[in-house]
């Protein structure tokens with residue numbers, strides 16, 4: 015029998031994560047493409063380096079927005095270039111396990127199929143795994159005889175709440191707030207308090223350096239930006255309190271949505287969730303004390319995943335490696351029109 019190559023793929027708004035079964039390794043690269051007119055100039059991490067630094071005729075964009083594929087062609091190119099780096103001899107025909115958002119329309123499902131059966135990548139077998147199921151498997155949530163567990167994934171451009179009972183997702187909600195909105199909120203806060211314009215990349219740097227949701231530490235960083243009034247470059251020392259005020263705006267919005275979501279859960283399941291704790295994952299949960307902050311806001315305890323942004327790809331890895339878990343993946347076929 016011909017040995018087919020198997021990959022797990024988690025397409026995110028900020029990064030693409032790929033797991034290669036053959037190499038038994040996970041890879042991560044920025045989901046970005048830089049183009050000048052119709053010419054692609056840079057892809058992945060290289061393209062991210064150009065983000066907010068390039069001249070106006072160069073567009074640097076992510077092919078995904080709010081966790082959905084927005085530009086099919088660019089997404090295919092970004093994925094192809096990343097897979098080529100992992101495996102020089104990609105060949106034709108391999109099995110691709112995608113983590114996908116819930117409640118997708120037929121067109122959105124087809125987008126995943128076309129990403130790996132388009133111009134560059136061809137004749138792939140496509141399987142889809144609902145992202146909260148992959149997260150749940152990674153975090154070791156019991157799939158059978160489970161009275162109710164809640165998974166929350168805070169990513170780059172979206173936050174997803176899902177309730178699982180006996181391996182089925184019975185309720186879910188996606189909110190368009192994530193790490194990127196936090197970066198923007200930090201920039202807005204700095205503009206408001208210091209009259210200083212900074213880029214979202216600097217906002218992100220400040221978030222990673224100083225972001226923490228307990229006000230225990232006095233911290234500050236120097237940044238360079240453009241003065242809103244004079245239009246000239248200026249240095250400024252930014253306090254950690256300002257950065258955290260921006261982050262808190264977003265986390266409060268997420269927490270408020272979570273509270274509304276929690277109120278809609280049937281009582282028996284809600285009781286089980288409150289006893290077990292809510293499972294928290296996604297890259298943005300790397301902000302220190304976010305679990306405690308959300309717990310004090312909602313009154314429910316949280317179990318923070320040790321995998322952060324990698325949890326979905328870890329779940330896909332489990333499904334690929336363990337044949338008993340394969341029933342969580344649904345094959346997708348191209349329907350003739």
Ligand SMILES: Nc1ncnc2c1ncn2[C@@H]1O[C@H](COP(=O)(O)OP(=O)(O)OP(=O)(O)O)[C@@H](O)[C@H]1O
Nearest residue numbers: 026027028029081169170171172193297298300323
């Ligand atoms: N140390 C850190 N502190 C705070 N935020 C972080 C840290 N490391 C990464 N992040 C944020 O995590 C986000 C990426 O998370 P993740 O990889 O889960 O998103 P994604 O899967 O690409 O996006 P989505 O699921 O929304 O499509 C980014 O916004 C990034 O800024």
Ligand SMILES: [Mg+2]
Nearest residue numbers: 026027169326
């Ligand atoms: Mg994600």
